[in-house]
Amino acid sequence: MADDAHGDAVSVPSKVPADFSVRRYRVDLTSRKVSRETVACEDFEDVFGGIARGFKLLESCPVADAYDPSATLIMNLGLLSGTDFMTGLRTYFLAYSPLKRSLSGLPSPMWSAGSGKFGTKVRGLNIDEIIFTGRCDTPSLLHIRRDSEDGPPVFDFVDASDLIGRHVNDRIQDLHGRYPDAFFAVIGPAGENYQHVRFAAIALSTVNQLRSGDGKSRWCGRGGMGGVMGSKNLIGIIADSPDRASTTKAPPILKELNLEVARGKGSARFRDKGKNNGGGGTWSNYSALNPVHAMPEMNFVPTGTDASVPLYRDNVEQGPYVVKDESCFRCGISCHKNVYDKQEDGKAGRFRAKLDFEPLNLLSSNLGIFDIDQALDLVELVDELGMDSISCGTTLAYVMEYNRRHPEAPIADGMSYGDYKKTLETIDKIGNGQLEQVGQGTLRLAEQLGEMGYAMQCKGVEFPAYLPQTNPGYPWALAGGHMSMRTYLLLLHERETGLDYWVDAITNRGLSILRDDFMGICKFSGMSDERMVEAVGALTGLAIDVATLKQLIRRTFLRGYRLERRHGCTDDDYVMPAEVHQEYPQIELPYFNTPEFFSELKQRVTARIDELLVAEGLS
Amino acid sequence: MSVNVELPSALARYAGGTKFLVASGDNVRMLFEKLWEDYPQLRIRLLDKRDQLYPYFVLIKNNVRLSPQELCDIPLDDGDTLEVMTLAGGG
Numbered sequence: 278m279a280d281d282a283h284g285d286a287v288s289v290p291s292k293v294p295a296d297f298s299v300r301r302y303r304v305d306l307t308s309r310k311v312s313r314e315t316v317a318c319e320d321f322e323d324v325f326g327g328i329a330r331g332f333k334l335l336e337s338c339p340v341a342d343a344y345d346p347s348a349t350l351i352m353n354l355g356l357l358s359g360t361d362f363m364t365g366l367r368t369y370f371l372a373y374s375p376l377k378r379s380l381s382g383l384p385s386p387m388w389s390a391g392s393g394k395f396g397t398k399v400r401g402l403n404i405d406e407i408i409f410t411g412r413c414d415t416p417s418l419l420h421i422r423r424d425s426e427d428g429p430p431v432f433d434f435v436d437a438s439d440l441i442g443r444h445v446n447d448r449i450q451d452l453h454g455r456y457p458d459a460f461f462a463v464i465g466p467a468g469e470n471y472q473h474v475r476f477a478a479i480a481l482s483t484v485n486q487l488r489s490g491d492g493k494s495r496w497c498g499r500g501g502m503g504g505v506m507g508s509k510n511l512i513g514i515i516a517d518s519p520d521r522a523s524t525t526k527a528p529p530i531l532k533e534l535n536l537e538v539a540r541g542k543g544s545a546r547f548r549d550k551g552k553n554n555g556g557g558g559t560w561s562n563y564s565a566l567n568p569v570h571a572m573p574e575m576n577f578v579p580t581g582t583d584a585s586v587p588l589y590r591d592n593v594e595q596g597p598y599v600v601k602d603e604s605c606f607r608c609g610i611s612c613h614k615n616v617y618d619k620q621e622d623g624k625a626g627r628f629r630a631k632l633d634f635e636p637l638n639l640l641s642s643n644l645g646i647f648d649i650d651q652a653l654d655l656v657e658l659v660d661e662l663g664m665d666s667i668s669c670g671t672t673l674a675y676v677m678e679y680n681r682r683h684p685e686a687p688i689a690d691g692m693s694y695g696d697y698k699k700t701l702e703t704i705d706k707i708g709n710g711q712l713e714q715v716g717q718g719t720l721r722l723a724e725q726l727g728e729m730g731y732a733m734q735c736k737g738v739e740f741p742a743y744l745p746q747t748n749p750g751y752p753w754a755l756a757g758g759h760m761s762m763r764t765y766l767l768l769l770h771e772r773e774t775g776l777d778y779w780v781d782a783i784t785n786r787g788l789s790i791l792r793d794d795f796m797g798i799c800k801f802s803g804m805s806d807e808r809m810v811e812a813v814g815a816l817t818g819l820a821i822d823v824a825t826l827k828q829l830i831r832r833t834f835l836r837g838y839r840l841e842r843r844h845g846c847t848d849d850d851y852v853m854p855a856e857v858h859q860e861y862p863q864i865e866l867p868y869f870n871t872p873e874f875f876s877e878l879k880q881r882v883t884a885r886i887d888e889l890l891v892a893e894g895l896s
Numbered sequence: 897m898s899v900n901v902e903l904p905s906a907l908a909r910y911a912g913g914t915k916f917l918v919a920s921g922d923n924v925r926m927l928f929e930k931l932w933e934d935y936p937q938l939r940i941r942l943l944d945k946r947d948q949l950y951p952y953f954v955l956i957k958n959n960v961r962l963s964p965q966e967l968c969d970i971p972l973d974d975g976d977t978l979e980v981m982t983l984a985g986g987g
Contacts (some may be wrong), residue, residue: 542981546981546982546983549959549986554956554961554981556954556982556983559985561984561985562983562984562985564951565952565983566951566952566984567951569950569951599977702976741986743986760986763986766984766986767906770904770906770907771906771907771909771941771985772940772941773912801985832908
C-alpha cells in the first residue's frame with residue numbers, strides 16, 4: 278500500500294482513497310522482465326487490495342484457458358496484511374481457475390488465501406501486488422530481496438530443477454537452508470503436474486514449520502491456484518527480507534484490538550478449550566454436528582450412526598496421540614491442531630498432521646474411513662503432494678460412490694468406501710499426475726461418467742465439509758462454498774426455511790464473510806465491522822465508516838459475480854446436484870431444500886442480485 | 897435471582913433483537929423455562945426433542961465452561977452470567 282500507509286500510528290483517520298497508491302510489479306516470466314508501477318488508488322477497492330482490487334484486475338485480462346501462458350496470476354496483500362494487527366497475515370492468489378468453470382467451458386475467476394509469515398515478508402519488501410504472466414522456460418524460483426533497508430525489491434530467477442518431484446515440506450526445508458531470512462510460497466508435485474491435477478494448491482511456510490522441520494504449511498488451497506503457478510513453471514516464490522523493525526510507536530488501540538483477537542468472543546470457537554473458554558477449534562465440529570447427523574459421511578450422505586465417534590478429538594486424545602494447539606506468526610488464537618504420536622514419556626513425538634475439520638472429515642468420514650491413524654496418513658499425504666484437501670477428498674468420495682453404484686464397472690482400481698490402502702495409493706497417483714481421470718475434479722469426472730446427481734460441487738468447485746442439503750447458498754459462493762458465502766451453518770443455528778429468509782441470507786448476510794478477503798486478516802479473528810473500521814483507521818489513517826465497509830463487501834461480491842457472468846456463467850450454472858434436494862431423514866434438521874424451493878429461490882436471488890448490480894452501477 | 901444471559905449473535909433475532917438478556921431462575925433449568933416463556937422461538941433453537949442442549953452449544957457460567965451432564969441442576973446466584981456459546985464453525 279501507499280508508502281506512508283503502514284507503520285505510522287495515526288490518531289485521527291482522515292485519509293481518502295486518493296491519498297493511497299499501490300506498489301505493483303508486473304513480472305513477465307517468459308522474458309523475465311520486471312516492471313514497477315505506482316498506481317494511484319481510485320476507490321476503496323484499490324486501497325483494500327485482496328479480492329477487491331484483484332477482481333478489478335481480472336476484469337481486464339480474460340482467458341479461455343487457465344493454463345495459457347498469457348493467463349494472469351495475481352499475488353497480492355490485503356490492507357492489513359503484514360501489519361501488527363493480529364492475524365494480519367493473509368496473502369491472496371487470484372486467477373481464472375483450472376477447476377472452477379461455467380457450463381460453457383470457460384474458466385471462472387477464483388482466489389485462494391493463506392496465512393503463515395510469507396505475507397509479512399512480502400510487505401517487508403514493500404510490495405503490494407505482483408502480476409505474473411508468461412511462462413518460465415525451465416522450472417524456476419523467484420527470489421525477491423532487498424539490497425538495502427529502504428531500497429526497492431530486487432527480483433532474481435533461480436533454477437528449481439532440483440526441487441522437482443519432491444514433497445512440499447522437503448522443498449520448504451531445503452529453501453530455508455538456503456535462504457534463512459526468507460519465507461516461501463511453493464507448489465508441490467501436484468502443481469508441477471497441473472495438466473493432470475486441477476486442484477493443486479500453494480503452500481505458505483510458517484514460523485513453526487521452519488523451526489520444527491515439520492510439514493506445517495498454511496495453504497492457498499482452493500481452485501487450483503497451484504496449478505496456475507505450475508503452468509508458469511514457477512515452482513516457488515521466495516520473500517527474502519529481514520524482519521521489519523518497528524520504527525514507529527504502535528497506536529494505543531492496537532494492543533486492545535489484538536487482545537480482543539486473542540482472547541475475545543469472536544475467536545473463542547477456534548481457541549483451545551483451555552484458553553479463555555475456547556471452543557476447541559474446527560475439530561469440535563465433529564462432536565457438534567455428528568450427533569444430529571449434520572456432518573458429511575459417505576459422499577455427503579450421513580450414515581445416521583455413531584461410526585464417526587472415534588474421530589472426535591476427545592477420543593483421539595485417549596489414544597497414542599498428543600494434540601497441540603499451535604499458531605501462525607504472532608497469533609494468539611492458535612487454531613492449528615497439530616497431532617503427534619505420543620512417546621513413552623507421554624510427550625509429543627513424531628508430527629503426524631495438522632487437523633482442521635474439513636481435511637479430516639473429507640479424507641476420513643466422507644470416505645467411510647473412521648480410523649484416526651489412517652486419516653492422519655491421508656491428510657498428511659494430500660498436503661505433502663500440494664493438493665487441496667477439500668477438492669481431493671470430495672472427488673475421491675464421488676469415485677467411491679460411483680463404484681458402489683457400479684460394481685460391475687468400477688473406476689480408479691475399484692476404490693471403495695473405507696478402503697484406506699487404495700485411497701492412499703490413489704492420492705499418490707493423483708498428486709503425481711498419474712490419474713488424470715480423478716485429478717480433473719468432480720465436475721469433469723461426473724460429466725465424463727454421465728452421473729451428475731451426486732457430484733458434490735457447484736461450478737466445478739467441490740463442496741466443503743458442510744452438508745449441501747442444508748445450504749442452498751452454495752451456488753452463489755464465489756470461491757467454493759463456505760469461506761466465501763456465510764450460509765453454511767444457518768439452518769443448524771436458526772432453523773429457518775422460508776424463501777424471504779434465504780434470499781436475504783444469500784444476497785446480504787452471507788456476503789459478510791468476504792470482508793476478510795480484502796482486509797488481509799484471518800476469518801477466525803471474528804472481529805466486528807465496527808472494530809475493523811477502528812483498526813483500519815488506526816493503522817493506516819484511512820477514514821471509512823461501517824456503512825461504506827459493508828458497501829465495499831457488497832461491491833466486491835457483485836464484481837465477482839459479474840466476472841462469472843462475463844465468463845460464461847448463465848442461470849444454468851447456479852444449480853446444485855440433484856440428489857442434494859432429496860430428503861434424508863437421518864439428518865436431524867428441517868428438510869426444506871426441495872427442487873421446488875430451490876427453483877423459486879434461484880429466481881428471487883438472481884433478481885435481487887440484478888437489482889444490486891444496477892444500484893451499485895456495476896450492471 | 898437475576899442472571900445475565902448472553903446468547904450467540906445468531907440467536908438475537910429470536911430474543912427481541914438483543915443477545916444480552918436478564919432472566920431469573922434458581923438453576924439453569926428454571927432460568928431456561930423463564931426464557932422460553934418470554935422468547936418461545938429460542939427453545940427450538942437451543943434444545944432438542946429430549947430437552948437437551950444441542951451438541952453445538954456449550955454453556956459458560958461466570959467464565960467456567962459447564963459439562964453437558966450437569967447443566968440443568970447447576971444453581972444460579974444473583975448477578976451470575978450465563979453465556980451460550982456456539983461450537984461449530986468453518987474451516
